[in-house]
Amino acid sequence: MSFEQFRAPWWQPGGHVQTIWASLCARYQAKGALPQPWRRERWDTPDGDFIDVDFSSHAVAANAPTLVLFHGLEGSSSSHYAKATALACAQRCWRLAVPHFRGCSGEPNRLLRAYHSGDVDEVDWILRRLQQGASGDLLAMGISLGGNSLARWAGVQQQAAAQLIQGAAVVCAPLDLVAGGISLGRGLNRWIYTPMFMRTLVPKALGKWQQSPGAFDKAALLRARTLHAFDDVFTAPVHGFKNADDYWTRASAKPLLKQVAVPLLLLNALNDPFVPAHSLPTVSDVSASVQLWQPPHGGHAGFASGAWPAHVQAMSQAVTQWLAQWVTAPQHNKER
Numbered sequence: 317m318s319f320e321q322f323r324a325p326w327w328q329p330g331g332h333v334q335t336i337w338a339s340l341c342a343r344y345q346a347k348g349a350l351p352q353p354w355r356r357e358r359w360d361t362p363d364g365d366f367i368d369v370d371f372s373s374h375a376v377a378a379n380a381p382t383l384v385l386f387h388g389l390e391g392s393s394s395s396h397y398a399k400a401t402a403l404a405c406a407q408r409c410w411r412l413a414v415p416h417f418r419g420c421s422g423e424p425n426r427l428l429r430a431y432h433s434g435d436v437d438e439v440d441w442i443l444r445r446l447q448q449g450a451s452g453d454l455l456a457m458g459i460s461l462g463g464n465s466l467a468r469w470a471g472v473q474q475q476a477a478a479q480l481i482q483g484a485a486v487v488c489a490p491l492d493l494v495a496g497g498i499s500l501g502r503g504l505n506r507w508i509y510t511p512m513f514m515r516t517l518v519p520k521a522l523g524k525w526q527q528s529p530g531a532f533d534k535a536a537l538l539r540a541r542t543l544h545a546f547d548d549v550f551t552a553p554v555h556g557f558k559n560a561d562d563y564w565t566r567a568s569a570k571p572l573l574k575q576v577a578v579p580l581l582l583l584n585a586l587n588d589p590f591v592p593a594h595s596l597p598t599v600s601d602v603s604a605s606v607q608l609w610q611p612p613h614g615g616h617a618g619f620a621s622g623a624w625p626a627h628v629q630a631m632s633q634a635v636t637q638w639l640a641q642w643v644t645a646p647q648h649n650k651e652r
Contacts, residue, residue, distance in 0.1 A: 317607055318363060319583075319630070319634040320609045320610065321475070321611060321612070322585075322611035322612075322613055322614055322619060322621075322634075323612065323613045324593075324614065324615075324618070324619075324620060324621065325620070325622070325623075325624075326627055327624070328613075329587055330343050330587065330615075330631075331585065331587035331589045331613075331615040331616070331618075332397060332508065332589055333615070333617040334587070334613060334614060334618040334619075335588075335589060335590075335617070335618045336508075337618065337620055337626065338381075338396060338526050338615065338617065338620040338626075338628050339396055339618070341616075341625055341626070342396065342620040342625060342626045342627055342628045343625060343626070343627040343628070344396060344399040344400045344628060345400070345403050345627055345629055346617050346627045346629045348353040348438070352372065352373045352374050352402075352406070353373055353461070354370035354371065354373065355372075355373050356369070356371070356421075357369050357371065357583055359445065360440070362441065363427065363442060364426065364427065364578060365418060365426045365429070366426065367416055367418060367421070367425075367440075367442070368409065368415075368416045368421035368423070369413055369414065369415045369416070370393040370413070370414045370421075371411065371412070371413050371414075372405055372406065372411060372412040372413075374402070374406035374409075375409060376409050376410060376411050377409040377410075378451070379645065380409055380411055380451070380452050381410050381411070381450075381452045381453040381454065381455050382410070382411040382412070382413055382446060382452065382453075382454055382455070383401070383410055383411065383412050383413070383456070383457060383460070383636070383639070384413045384414075384415065384446055384456045384457070384584070385397075385398060385413070385440070385456075385458075385462075386415070386439065386456070386457070386458040386460045386463070386464050386466050387414065387416045387417070387420065387459055387460075387461075388459045388460030388462055388463075388487050388488075389461040389512050389616065390421075390516050391420065391459065391460070391461075391462070392414075392416055392420050392421060392512055393416070396617075396628050397459050397487070397548055397617050397628065398414050398629070400627075400631070400632040401457065401635075401636070403632070404629065404632035404633050404635075404636045405519055406638060409604070410455075410636070411452075411468050413626075414579045415446075415447055416432050416559075417429050417430075417431035417435070417438070418438075419520055422423075424520070424523055425555030427462045427569045428524055428527060428528045428531055429554055429555060429572055430520065430521075430524070430551070430554065430555075432555050432563065432567060432568025433464045433465055433490075433493055433563075433564075433568075434464070434465060434468050434549050434563075434566065434568070434569075435465050436448075436465060436468050436469040436472050436473075438465075439466060439469040440469060440608045443456065443469075443480055443481060444480065447480055447481075448579070452643075453482045453643050453644055454480065454481045454482065454553070455481060455482055455483055455484065455485075456481050456483075456484040456485075457484065457485045457487070457639070458484070458485075458486045458487070458489060459488060459489075459617055460487070460488050460489055460490065460590070460617055461487075461489075461490075461644050462495065463485070463486035463487055463488065463489030464476045464490055464491055464567070464568070465479060465569075465575070466484055466486055466489075467486045467489060467491060467569035467572075467573065467582070468567065468568070468569035468585070468649050470484060470572075470576045470577075471569060471571075471572025471573055471574075471575045472575075473578050474565060474576070477576075477577060477578040478507065478577050478578040481508050481578060482578075482579070482642040482643060483578065483579040483580070483581075483620040483635060483639050484580050484581070484639075485580070485583065485635045486580065486581065486582050486583065487583045487584075487617060487631065487635065487640060488584060488585065488588055488591065488617045489569065489584070490591050490595075490596060491570040491574065491582070491591075491596070492568050492595040493563075493565070493567055493568040493583075494561070494564045494565060494568045494594050495591070495594070495595035496570065496592070496595065497543060497544055497547075499541045499559070499589070499590060499591070499592050499600045500542075500543055500590060501533040503545055503619075504589070505589055505590070506542065509589070510541070510542055510543060511561075512539070514541070514543075514546065515645075516595065517550075518537065518546070519538065521537055521540065521546070521583070522534070522537065524550075525537070530553065531553075532549055532550055532553050532554060533549050536549040537549050537550060537630050544560045545560075547560035547563055547564070548560035548651050549604045551611070559584075568598055570595075570601065573597055573601055573602040573603065573606060574601065574602060574603050575603065576602065576603045576605050576606050577603065577605055578605060579606055579651040580603070580606045580607070580623070581606075581635065581638050581639075582598050582606060582607070582608050582609070583593030583609040583610075583611075583631070583635065584609075584610050585610070585611055585612070585613060585615055585618070585619070586610055586611065586612050586616065587613060587615060588614065588615060588616045589615065589616055591616070593610075596610060604640060607638075614631070
């Protein structure tokens with residue numbers, strides 16, 4: 317069965333269960349060893365800030381490709397999908413790099429700015445710096461927010477993207493941020509997922525206010541109960557947008573998908589509670605370089621499978637297999 321027909325175990329009914337179970341209960345691996353510890357590097361950014369990049373420490377092949385994984389909103393190298401991808405890369409003897417968006421590595425960044433869904437300049441700088449130190453091909457993968465940023469970068473860069481990376485995969489990205497934002501602000505989503513994000517987003521923003529008093533409306537931030545309200549008072553003004561609606565519209569990757577010139581996989585489950593199925597791109601919305609996988613099950617970055625308590629290896633295995641077809645550099649032996 318191809319991954320386009322992926323189905324969750326019978327005891328995981330619906331997108332909510334598939335999303336939450338994968339994040340909280342599923343194992344990272346179907347069998348074998350757990351991921352090895354990360355090796356962290358701190359990089360100074362051109363604007364005087366820093367990001368932390370975690371590298372896998374498993375054995376790799378000489379001239380092995382490097383897979384760059386851009387995490388989702390408030391994600392990190394500790395996210396279940398990052399650990400599952402580390403195992404998939406270990407099995408292929410690929411390097412894996414997980415750059416943390418600013419403020420997501422466990423330590424506040426220096427500047428007022430944080431990160432956002434359309435931050436293509438940050439993605440471009442990270443990829444170019446990683447290319448400089450890569451001995452083999454460079455591949456990219458983005459989950460949710462990181463996936464929208466990566467897809468938008470590919471659309472903005474067009475042919476230039478193919479000179480930097482061999483291929484990219486975007487998983488569960490809200491490519492239409494307006495539709496995704498509206499969905500997260502309604503029904504069960506507002507009560508299940510929004511508070512989870514706000515528990516970390518609001519304290520981080522309050523820390524920014526302490527750094528730069530008066531930079532935004534603190535009282536409005538404390539009143540915010542939805543991601544729209546949070547983006548309206550913090551994300552948008554801090555990052556150069558007029559308001560949340562302007563940010564969601566301008567940062568969405570979907571309008572740029574016809575411009576993509578690098579091989580790009582877009583994987584979205586049709587029952588993703590974060591991303592309405594009606595907002596997903598169709599063949600008419602994308603270029604010939606883009607492949608669409610839209611399985612019926614998976615939830616949001618879930619895709620748990622196997623016997624109880626299930627594991628989350630299936631998606632990482634399928635995506636790295638798809639990316640492997642674009643690897644050009646020969647690989648010899650193994651090195652650390």
